[in-house]
Amino acid sequence: MEEPIKKLLEKIAEEYRLFAPQEIEDGFAIAELENLAAWRPSDRQPLFSFKKFFVPACETLMKYEGAKQEETANKEKIGLVGLNLLDLKYVLLYDLVFANDSNYQQRRQNIFIVAHNQVPPPEENFTHKEFGEEDLMNFSYDVFLVFGKDSQKDALFVAGSKKGKEVLERCNLEYKDLAWREAHQPQKLEEIPAKIQRRLMFPHNEKVWEELNERCLRCGKCTIACPTCFCFRLDDKPELEKGTGERQRCWDSCFFDEFHEVTGGHDFNPEIKNRIHFWYYHKFARIPKEFNMTGCVGCKRCHRVCPAGIDIQEVIKKILEIDEND
Ligand code: SF4
Ligand code: SF4
Known part of the structure; x- marks a missing residue:
């Protein structure tokens, strides 16, 4: 485990409950990340995606008592670690679909995303997408880890949001600053078939x-x-x-x-x-x-x-x- 990544995860964990894809008793799945030092980016995909953290299987939108209503958005701070490019793409879709949904927006603001550039193998990824610089501009994330080819070492840290930048600053890590993108609309992602x-x-x-x-x-x-x-x-x-x-x-x-x-x-x-x-x-x-x-x-x-x-x-x-x- 590279020390800078551990440092980053520890800093995020001070504020957020961390979850990541990892090997657990039932196989490779997303679970609470307890051993920060053991985390590695993976090109494998868990059977169940990060969907439930953004769009829960069941959520209470509001409660009422007589004429009194109370909104019930979940405000728990969640750090999601290890999203790949395919994950970032469906998160972008949720952001667009639920752009005017207050429950979604409140939950979304409390999610911290650490993504990486490891691409799943063709049998789990029929878009065969390779990582490219434009991905750093198009998707929404807080910190992106760019690893060199065939290596899980020497990650380049990229800040993709103000909160990502703040965490990287507090860790004293060198990073590429793309936090300004927050105000920008994603560019055209792909040729629509x-x-x-x-x-x-x-x-x-x-x-x-x-x-x-x-x-x-x-x-x-x-x-x-x-x-x-x-x-x-x-x-x-x-x-x-x-x-x-x-x-x-x-x-x-x-x-x-x-x-x-x-x-x-x-x-x-x-x-x-x-x-x-x-x-x-x-x-x-x-x-x-x-x-x-x-x-x-x-x-x-x-x-x-x-x-x-x-x-x-x-x-x-x-x-x-x-x-x-x-
Ligand atoms: S396509 Fe397959 S998984 Fe989907 S509803 Fe039909 S049988 Fe079930
Ligand atoms: S391949 Fe497409 S349709 Fe099938 S599970 Fe993945 S995103 Fe959904």
Whole structure:
């Protein structure tokens, strides 16, 4: 362990509870970081991403008692250590999607991000993205550790925010200062794949969806594991006798019946082929249109958890292979 990185983590830990991907009893997973000296950046990806720290599986948005309401944003200070470029990309998407969400914004302000430039292997990363200088400009982080090729030594420290800069200053470490970027909008991230967008705008590539219709079990595992699946439902939980209650926001899945039901019980998307098309359409057509980035970071977690073995990379290939006039 390089002394400067340990020093940095110790300084952050004075204020934040630290979590990082690491080897634990159940395998490689994100857990509380207790042994700071043992932390190493890794190119491996835990099955469950950092999603729950930004968009919890279930959160209470507000509580009420009679006409009195109280917002309940979690203000715990959390330090997330070891985010890779794919992680930073879905965090950017959350920041854009929840830009006007006060609960998200309060939680986000209390998260400290330490990222690094180790890229996951191709089997867990079908975007094959290599680290480039532009990544330091495009993504949101507090401190970025740039390691040399084939080495976990000699990291270059980059401050990406005011709080990152303050911590690095307090550690007396040399760093590159990009904290001024905070006021800037991210530059264009990637060429949006126009061809796939066009083909997903209308569910006309029937062969692909018919085949998936036979295979998909609508279990929703892919939506739970996918870091860019942020769709939710709202649950009101009133305590009628006491005049109190709360509103919760919980993850939902477009593979579930309730997700598609409207008042009166009608379901506009009863068939699996429509639901799975909707899933791809949202990631590769609608999100690019709304946020100028794809709604998929290429991590392949959806494939890792799918009991039917559906491989997103193969599906995209098939969509692109089909003749446009089909
Ligand atoms: S590869 Fe799958 S799990 Fe990963 S972001 Fe894309 S859709 Fe989500
Ligand atoms: S994990 Fe696989 S089987 Fe389950 S809903 Fe997703 S695509 Fe369908």
